[in-house]
Amino acid sequence: GAGVSQSPRYKVAKRGQDVALRCDPISGHVSLFWYQQALGQGPEFLTYFQNEAQLDKSGLPSDRFFAERPEGSVSTLKIQRTQQEDSAVYLCASSLLWDTQYFGPGTRLTVL
Amino acid sequence: ELKVEQNPLFLSMQEGKNYTIYCNYSTTSDRLYWYRQDPGKSLESLFVLLSNGAVKQEGRLMASLDTKARLSTLHITAAVHDLSATYFCAVYPNFGNEKLTFGTGTRLTIIP
Numbered sequence: 193g194a195g196v197s198q199s200p201r202y203k204v205a206k207r208g209q210d211v212a213l214r215c216d217p218i219s220g221h222v223s224l225f226w227y228q229q230a231l232g233q234g235p236e237f238l239t240y241f242q243n244e245a246q247l248d249k250s251g252l253p254s255d256r257f258f259a260e261r262p263e264g265s266v267s268t269l270k271i272q273r274t275q276q277e278d279s280a281v282y283l284c285a286s287s288l289l290w291d292t293q294y295f296g297p298g299t300r301l302t303v304l
Numbered sequence: 305e306l307k308v309e310q311n312p313l314f315l316s317m318q319e320g321k322n323y324t325i326y327c328n329y330s331t332t333s334d335r336l337y338w339y340r341q342d343p344g345k346s347l348e349s350l351f352v353l354l355s356n357g358a359v360k361q362e363g364r365l366m367a368s369l370d371t372k373a374r375l376s377t378l379h380i381t382a383a384v385h386d387l388s389a390t391y392f393c394a395v396y397p398n399f400g401n402e403k404l405t406f407g408t409g410t411r412l413t414i415i416p
Contacts, residue, residue, distance in 0.1 A: 223402055234392050234406035235347070248403055283346065292337065293404060295347040 194218065196296035198284050204302045205274045213269045213299045217286030224267050225285040225293060226259055235283055241267065242289070253278075274303045306331050306397040310407035318415050320382050325410045327376040327393035336376050337394045337404065338367050347392065351378075380412075388414045 197216045205211050217224050223242050227235035228251075238257065239249040243264035252259070256275075261267040271278055281300050285293040307330040317323050327336070335354050339347040351360040353369035353376060360367050364387065366379045376393055390411045394404040 225403065227404075227406075234394075234409050235404075237403045237405065240403055242402075248401060251403070285347075287402070290402065292349050292352055294349065295339075297346045 196284055196286050196294055198282075198296040198299050200299060201297060202300050202302075204304065206304055207275060208273050210270065210272045211274055211301065213271075213282050213284075213301070215267045215269070215284030215286075215296060217265065217267070217284070218294060220288070221286035221294075222264075222289045223287045223293075224261055225287075226267070226269050227283040227285065228253075229281045229283055229298070231280075238269070238282075271301075274301075276303050279303045306333075306395060306405045308393060308395050308405050308407040310391075310393060310410050312410060313408060314411050314413075316413045316415060317380075317383055319384055322382065323380050325378040325380075325391055325412075327378070327407050329374050329376075329393075329395045329405075331397065332371070332374075333395045333397065335396050336369055338376070338378055339392045339394060339406075341390045341392065341409075343390075350391075383414045385414045385416060388412055 199214045225240040226238040229235045237251040239259045241261040256272045258270045279302050281298040283298045284296045287293045309328045338350040341347050351367040356371040358369045364381045369376045390409045392409045393407045
């Protein structure tokens with residue numbers, strides 16, 4: 193079946209612009225996760241949802257970062273007033289409850 | 305705060321040789337995952353280890369877990385070129401939270 197999809201795959205933003213990154217999880221997956229991966233590093237947790245409830249957002253780096261999953265399926269990660277340090281790959285993953293997380297291809301964000 | 309460390313960070317080995325990657329974590333955990341990441345690609349799930357003494361094998365890769373030592377190993381037998389990738393271990397911090405904490409990654413290069 194279809195895996196986790198993310199769009200756009202690549203995004204270039206000027207410093208100060210707002211961006212929105214989309215994640216379509218595997219159908220039926222309850223849990224959805226966002227991670228940030230800097231070049232040469234492991235993924236770092238940002239936030240996660242069970243259905244539409246955001247259960248942990250402790251990894252969001254600042255109040256410029258906001259995530260939502262209003263209907264318990266598709267999720268959007270929004271970054272306001274982007275800064276150069278926001279440049280990274282943003283990975284989305286989904287899973288059945290307490291099960292293996294399956295990752296999407298990621299969105300590579302470059303802030304100029 | 306849960307910390308996950310891998311060593312070595314970089315590993316260059318010849319085809320046909322055996323080697324082991326180590327993953328140490330700092331607090332008790334319910335489960336541990338191994339993922340593979342090819343350059344520019346997303347993460348692919350390899351193994352999930354759920355209990356002390358668990359061992360999983362797939363082809364030339366074998367993973368094991370010692371929860372008392374807070375240590376997992378990924379053993380590579382008779383390496384072949386297509387195993388070249390970055391390998392991450394990832395740990396759940398405790399029951400009640402699904403977020404994964406990833407290790408630093410081991411970049412494996414198999415030389416013909």
